[in-house]
Amino acid sequence: MISVAVGLPIAFAVARTSGVMRGLLIALILLPAFLPVVVSAISLRIFIGRIGLETGTAAIAFGHAVGSVPFVVIMVLTRLNTMGRNMADAARNLGADDVIILVRIVLPYLSPALLGAFMFCLLLSFEDFVRSFFLGGFEQTFPVLLFARLRFGFDPGLAAISTLVLIATTGFGLYAERFVRKRSLRSETSLTSGAKND
Amino acid sequence: MTDPVPAIELKNICKAYGALRVIDDVSLTIERGVFITLLGPSGCGKSTLLRSIVGLAEPDSGTILVDGKDITNAAAHNRPVKMVFQDYALFPHMTVAQNIGFGCEMQGMEKSAIARRSTELLELIRLPDIANRYPDALSGGQRQRVALARALAPDPAALLLDEPLGALDLKLRQDMQRELKAIQRRTGKTFVFVTHDQQEAMSMSDLVAVMNKGKIEQLDSPENIYANPATLFIADFVGATNLFEATVEAKDGDHLTLSVGDAHWRVPAARVTSHRKPDVGEAVSVVIRPEAFDIGASRRKGDIQLSGRLTDQTYLGDRVHLNVETADEKSLLVDARPPISIGEGAEIRLHCRADNLAIIAGR
Ligand SMILES: Nc1ncnc2c1ncn2[C@@H]1O[C@H](COP(=O)(O)OP(=O)(O)OP(=O)(O)O)[C@@H](O)[C@H]1O
Numbered sequence: 135m136i137s138v139a140v141g142l143p144i145a146f147a148v149a150r151t152s153g154v155m156r157g158l159l160i161a162l163i164l165l166p167a168f169l170p171v172v173v174s175a176i177s178l179r180i181f182i183g184r185i186g187l188e189t190g191t192a193a194i195a196f197g198h199a200v201g202s203v204p205f206v207v208i209m210v211l212t213r214l215n216t217m218g219r220n221m222a223d224a225a226r227n228l229g230a231d232d233v234i235i236l237v238r239i240v241l242p243y244l245s246p247a248l249l250g251a252f253m254f255c256l257l258l259s260f261e262d263f264v265r266s267f268f269l270g271g272f273e274q275t276f277p278v279l280l281f282a283r284l285r286f287g288f289d290p291g292l293a294a295i296s297t298l299v300l301i302a303t304t305g306f307g308l309y310a311e312r313f314v315r316k317r318s319l320r321s322e323t324s325l326t327s328g329a330k331n332d
Numbered sequence: 333m334t335d336p337v338p339a340i341e342l343k344n345i346c347k348a349y350g351a352l353r354v355i356d357d358v359s360l361t362i363e364r365g366v367f368i369t370l371l372g373p374s375g376c377g378k379s380t381l382l383r384s385i386v387g388l389a390e391p392d393s394g395t396i397l398v399d400g401k402d403i404t405n406a407a408a409h410n411r412p413v414k415m416v417f418q419d420y421a422l423f424p425h426m427t428v429a430q431n432i433g434f435g436c437e438m439q440g441m442e443k444s445a446i447a448r449r450s451t452e453l454l455e456l457i458r459l460p461d462i463a464n465r466y467p468d469a470l471s472g473g474q475r476q477r478v479a480l481a482r483a484l485a486p487d488p489a490a491l492l493l494d495e496p497l498g499a500l501d502l503k504l505r506q507d508m509q510r511e512l513k514a515i516q517r518r519t520g521k522t523f524v525f526v527t528h529d530q531q532e533a534m535s536m537s538d539l540v541a542v543m544n545k546g547k548i549e550q551l552d553s554p555e556n557i558y559a560n561p562a563t564l565f566i567a568d569f570v571g572a573t574n575l576f577e578a579t580v581e582a583k584d585g586d587h588l589t590l591s592v593g594d595a596h597w598r599v600p601a602a603r604v605t606s607h608r609k610p611d612v613g614e615a616v617s618v619v620i621r622p623e624a625f626d627i628g629a630s631r632r633k634g635d636i637q638l639s640g641r642l643t644d645q646t647y648l649g650d651r652v653h654l655n656v657e658t659a660d661e662k663s664l665l666v667d668a669r670p671p672i673s674i675g676e677g678a679e680i681r682l683h684c685r686a687d688n689l690a691i692i693a694g695r
């Protein structure tokens with residue numbers, strides 16, 4: 135029962151990825167993992183119960199989306215804030231219409247943030263078993279009680295597993311960071327050569 | 333000498349944000365090749381006026397002509413007037429050359445022509461070696477010059493500069509003032525420069541338009557703005573000022589007699605610099621600049637004589653700034669040439685030529 139609850143969110147996370155990330159994630163699946171970050175999961179569970187959504191895959195998807203969207207928004211917004219409101223105006227003044235501004239100015243500018251946000255969400259989804267666990271199919275008992283029981287039941291292995299997860303996610307995070315850096319550099323150079331060639 | 337078709341013509345531009353009239357019926361004709369400065373305090377509508385000209389703000393009413401063509405309703409990306417922004421707004425993911433070439437690229441210019449134009453402008457701003465750098469790798473002054481080059485590259489009908497030197501420190505600012513002026517002379521372009529720094533406006537411009545609360549209060553040469561302020565606001569905003577409240581006592585021929593406190597000053601009527609000429613009995617303000625005063629009693633007939641107590645002096649090398657308190661507790665600023673042999677706290681006499689002042693109707 136636990137393995138089902140654990141497998142589902144990972145499958146979900148993998149489904150949201152593609153290419154290189156998929157391979158990485160599949161490797162990470164082999165590590166059974168838990169992180170005792172439960173509060174948001176419990177409240178989400180209550181919320182989902184209230185709005186009458188069945189627990190299961192749909193609830194997991196919902197929970198993860200709810201969990202990730204704010205991060206994406208924050209990361210993109212942070213980047214947008216550094217953009218300065220005059221940059222799009224300057225492009226327009228130089229003769230760029232809305233489409234050109236989006237393609238030539240805004241998207242290239244946001245690309246590191248978009249990529250970063252995407253990877254960050256993968257990380258988040260992967261790490262966030264607790265939320266998935268709650269949303270995935272426990273009986274609708276008293277969530278607090280559940281929480282206590284859960285922690286009790288897994289106590290012996292918990293510390294070791296969390297450490298493993300920590301190492302794995304940190305490694306993944308560092309890799310993602312480097313990947314994003316390389317990508318943003320590459321997108322700059324490709325813009326350069328694009329401008330020169332076509 | 334000036335072209336009969338002005339570079340920019342604004343007719344009755346109005347713009348309100350809610351109840352706030354940000355631009356209040358502004359009309360302005362800017363001849364080609366002129367360096368004109370919009371000078372005014374923060375929030376008076378300078379940026380809004382510039383943004384209206386390039387189409388980034390939409391005026392509620394009025395007409396905008398560029399090179400004689402009505403562009404009031406043209407899309408912002410189709411207007412032939414380019415702008416330099418205070419934060420430069422360079423595109424960080426493009427090289428300097430790409431930044432400068434962007435406007436030409438948008439005009440559909442050929443690659444080789446764009447490259448040539450970029451090189452040309454990099455030479456104009458005297459930074460020929462930075463073409464392949466990214467804006468992050470430039471100093472503030474360099475960014476500023478690249479922003480200028482980017483706006484000049486598509487050969488605009490006029491260049492609008494919205495406080496382009498605001499982000500620079502004083503030394504660099506002064507260098508850039510000279511540089512900007514030189515580039516304007518070399519290119520012969522029409523520059524519309526915006527600043528709230530009156531010294532900057534005075535030192536760079538052929539013409540200064542002083543704005544206050546959405547209106548242009550005076551359009552004149554820097555010398556006239558300083559010597560013949562049309563409003564009290566301008567007298568106060570531009571340069572240091574001593575203001576005297578007075579009443580017109582009599583008019584005879586080309587002279588006015590003013591009563592100022594207990595004194596009577598006979599001044600040339602031609603020194604009324606406000607548009608409205610005051611009648612007898614009307615309240616006026618007399619503007620005397622700190623450097624108009626000379627120290628000591630005057631034997632010249634008709635001079636205005638004042639006396640007071642020296643409260644403070646600041647030695648500046650070639651000048652001394654004095655603070656003088658008159659008998660009726662008015663504090664005067666006096667800008668004198670050293671040496672001053674009067675100690676602080678001592679009595680001091682001042683005089684000023686009767687035509688070395690300005691009279692403005694109202695208070
Ligand atoms: N988009 C807007 N919505 C509402 N009010 C605005 C908007 N843009 C400007 N204003 C107001 O219009 C007035 C004039 O603004 P503007 O930016 O033109 O002033 P400014 O003369 O350029 O000032 P500064 O020297 O500070 O740049 C200000 O009071 C400002 O708050």
Ligand SMILES: [Mg+2]
Nearest residue numbers: 378379380494
């Ligand atoms: Mg402004």
